[in-house]
Amino acid sequence: MIKVGFYQxxxxxxxxxxMFETMKEVFRMIDVELELLEETTCCGGNTIDEENRKLxxxxxxxxxALAEAKGLxxxxxxxxxxxxxxxxxxxxxxxxxxxxxxxxxxxxxxxxYRGTNKIYHLLDFFRDVVGYDRIRKAVKRPLxxxxxxxxxxxxxxxPKHTAIDDGDxxxxxxxxxxxxxxxxxDDYEAKDTCCGYHAFFTDKTMTMKKLNRIxxxxxxAGVDIVATPCPLCFKSFDIxxxxxxxxxxxxxxxxxxxxAYAFGLDKRKSGLGHHLIEVKxx
Amino acid sequence: xxxxxxxxxxxxxxxxxIPYYRDYEVPVEGTLLNALLYIKENLDPTISFRAFCxxxxxxxxxxxxxxxxxxxxxxxxxxxxKTWKGKPLRIDPLNHMKVIRDLVVDIDKPIEKMKTLIxxxxxDPRVVPSDPRHESIIYPEEMELYKDQIHCMLCFSCYxxxxxxxxxxxxxxxxxxxxxxxxQVDRRDIETAKEKRIRYSISGGLWSxxxxxxxxxxxxKGVKPAEDIQNLRGQAVKKxxxxxPGAKKLKHYVDWIYATGQINRLYLPEEVYGNKExxxxxxxxxxxxxxxxxxxPKPTKxxxxxxxxxxxxxxREDKALELDFSHxxxxxxxxxxxxxxxxxxxxxxxxxxxxxSKGLIGKLKGLLGGSDD
Numbered sequence: 154m155i156k157v158g159f160y161q162x163x164x165x166x167x168x169x170x171x172m173f174e175t176m177k178e179v180f181r182m183i184d185v186e187l188e189l190l191e192e193t194t195c196c197g198g199n200t201i202d203e204e205n206r207k208l209x210x211x212x213x214x215x216x217x218a219l220a221e222a223k224g225l226x227x228x229x230x231x232x233x234x235x236x237x238x239x240x241x242x243x244x245x246x247x248x249x250x251x252x253x254x255x256x257x258x259x260x261x262x263x264x265x266y267r268g269t270n271k272i273y274h275l276l277d278f279f280r281d282v283v284g285y286d287r288i289r290k291a292v293k294r295p296l297x298x299x300x301x302x303x304x305x306x307x308x309x310x311x312p313k314h315t316a317i318d319d320g321d322x323x324x325x326x327x328x329x330x331x332x333x334x335x336x337x338x339d340d341y342e343a344k345d346t347c348c349g350y351h352a353f354f355t356d357k358t359m360t361m362k363k364l365n366r367i368x369x370x371x372x373x374a375g376v377d378i379v380a381t382p383c384p385l386c387f388k389s390f391d392i393x394x395x396x397x398x399x400x401x402x403x404x405x406x407x408x409x410x411x412x413a414y415a416f417g418l419d420k421r422k423s424g425l426g427h428h429l430i431e432v433k434x435x
Numbered sequence: 436x437x438x439x440x441x442x443x444x445x446x447x448x449x450x451x452x453i454p455y456y457r458d459y460e461v462p463v464e465g466t467l468l469n470a471l472l473y474i475k476e477n478l479d480p481t482i483s484f485r486a487f488c489x490x491x492x493x494x495x496x497x498x499x500x501x502x503x504x505x506x507x508x509x510x511x512x513x514x515x516x517k518t519w520k521g522k523p524l525r526i527d528p529l530n531h532m533k534v535i536r537d538l539v540v541d542i543d544k545p546i547e548k549m550k551t552l553i554x555x556x557x558x559d560p561r562v563v564p565s566d567p568r569h570e571s572i573i574y575p576e577e578m579e580l581y582k583d584q585i586h587c588m589l590c591f592s593c594y595x596x597x598x599x600x601x602x603x604x605x606x607x608x609x610x611x612x613x614x615x616x617x618x619q620v621d622r623r624d625i626e627t628a629k630e631k632r633i634r635y636s637i638s639g640g641l642w643s644x645x646x647x648x649x650x651x652x653x654x655x656k657g658v659k660p661a662e663d664i665q666n667l668r669g670q671a672v673k674k675x676x677x678x679x680p681g682a683k684k685l686k687h688y689v690d691w692i693y694a695t696g697q698i699n700r701l702y703l704p705e706e707v708y709g710n711k712e713x714x715x716x717x718x719x720x721x722x723x724x725x726x727x728x729x730x731x732p733k734p735t736k737x738x739x740x741x742x743x744x745x746x747x748x749x750x751r752e753d754k755a756l757e758l759d760f761s762h763x764x765x766x767x768x769x770x771x772x773x774x775x776x777x778x779x780x781x782x783x784x785x786x787x788x789x790x791x792s793k794g795l796i797g798k799l800k801g802l803l804g805g806s807d808d
Contacts, residue, residue, distance in 0.1 A: 201692065
């Protein structure tokens with residue numbers, strides 16, 4: 154059993170809290186124990202950086218320090234949280250003055266950022282720690298005949314210094330989907346288009362145009378469902394899609410939900426049964 | 436000798452009705468620019484592309500390889516073959532600009548867009564001496580603020596890769612915002628010009644950036660336009676341009692994270708767009724599916740100390756007054772009303788109780804960050 158600290162961010166709380174139980178179950182089935190890092194806070198969502206970058210570094214130094222205090226590596230399941238925390242880690246590891254200044258503040262809580270532990274996103278965790286074989290072995294209900302569109306989302310691929318896969322031609326998502334027995338569709342036209350999630354509260358028309366491109370493109374490619382390892386891209390697809398003028402009603406899934414379903418959990422327990430755009434495929 | 440196929444975009448508007456691709460077999464050695472020069476010298480002298488310095492300085496040889504923007508003289512052929520596993524490499528001109536011929540695009544439009552953001556120094560007479568025999572001194576720590584941005588060589592890689600340019604005609608382009616920001620943090624530049632740059636940035640699409648980070652990814656010189664755009668947004672809010680949705684979103688993040696350690700997605704539509712219905716609708720929709728919705732996020736253990744750190748950083752950066760304490764108090768009140776205790780007590784109590792407690796049940800489940808069963 155591998156034990157890893159789980160960073161929940163703003164997802165897996167509030168209306169998504171049920172998803173954490175599903176995640177725990179999914180990971181247990183591939184011999185990973187998730188320990189919830191309860192005292193962590195929001196990563197700042199790449200928005201606090203607009204207010205002040207040092208504040209973003211401090212918040213995330215604290216988040217990482219909480220995992221380090223338990224002697225655990227940190228698993229982050231959201232693309233944006235991953236990128237923001239990875240950028241902070243990068244800044245802290247390369248700038249002793251910044252690290253010392255922030256550690257001075259963390260002392261009050263008895264915490265220290267040391268930079269000793271790793272941070273992972275789902276995709277590199279599956280590739281480098283779990284291994285695709287273990288995922289393949291946990292499958293009880295292969296997604297046979299499911300045409301699944303692979304959608305990465307931007308923040309695990311760009312920028313280069315925090316990316317977990319080759320930004321130009323990535324493969325880690327396809328590998329997981331293949332291990333689940335799905336037919337992977339990864340060459341649709343808008344596969345690299347941003348999901349527009351972060352523009353929803355800054356320039357909504359941008360989000361709608363992005364969704365139009367992506368969902369139109371996957372529909373044309375004939376997918377049954379779009380799968381993404383990012384809960385924010387998933388929200389964009391499942392919630393914001395309904396605000397489009399003519400929603401194409403393309404079902405989507407957060408990757409662990411598909412894993413849960415393939416591992417034998419039912420529609421409801423896997424999370425697939427809770428979508429605003431119904432997942433009809435069985 | 437190992438070779439690979441380049442499928443090169445060809446188009447001569449004087450002769451061709453539509454563009455087409457022509458295949459060339461090139462050696463896998465040197466850079467992509469070497470390969471293009473190899474074609475011109477050995478296979479087909481009619482091919483057009485821009486290139487000059489061959490050493491990542493002039494910024495003229497940017498193209499797209501299988502859709503991904505690359506500076507040809509900086510991109511080893513071996514790396515491309517490895518990335519694309521020996522498959523043919525489709526070479527296209529940069530995106531978002533008119534093709535003049537083959538791989539040569541018209542850069543006038545992004546240049547004109549950039550000029551609207553005043554990407555030059557407007558000297559402040561109080562700082563810059565009017566006597567040309569006197570220098571105005573720049574200290575190293577000032578230089579630190581724009582040491583990356585000054586490397587922009589106008590290669591237009593970011594403009595080609597940009598998601599906002601793609602869907603907003605008015606959007607000035609990542610490089611243009613980096614060029615503008617560079618003067619926003621220059622002490623020699625006059626305040627009135629700084630104010631104008633913000634105004635023009637906003638009308639030029641400052642809030643349309645989707646923060647995809649592709650500009651940072653493709654920049655051959657290490658410029659970080661997406662981060663400069665964040666910096667400009669922060670400046671816009673600080674200068675009082677707070678009416679845009681993006682500014683209200685930022686306020687939501689700053690206040691809620693301070694107050695609870697989390698943002699609150701239920702309240703975002705209301706606080707940004709004044710949409711009170713959204714919270715109700717979303718709550719109902721989830722309840723219909725049997726999912727319990729918590730109105731406030733889980734106040735984290737150590738919240739009060741977290742607040743200290745938060746405030747300390749903001750005061751050091753001279754930003755403490757940007758926290759809206761009356762908003763924070765409202766959030767605190769909301770938390771106390773729901774949990775029937777003030778926020779300090781809640782945080783303490785939540786972490787004294789063990790996870791199996793059935794005291795405040797439902798609502799407290801969120802507080803404890805997991806399920807009770």
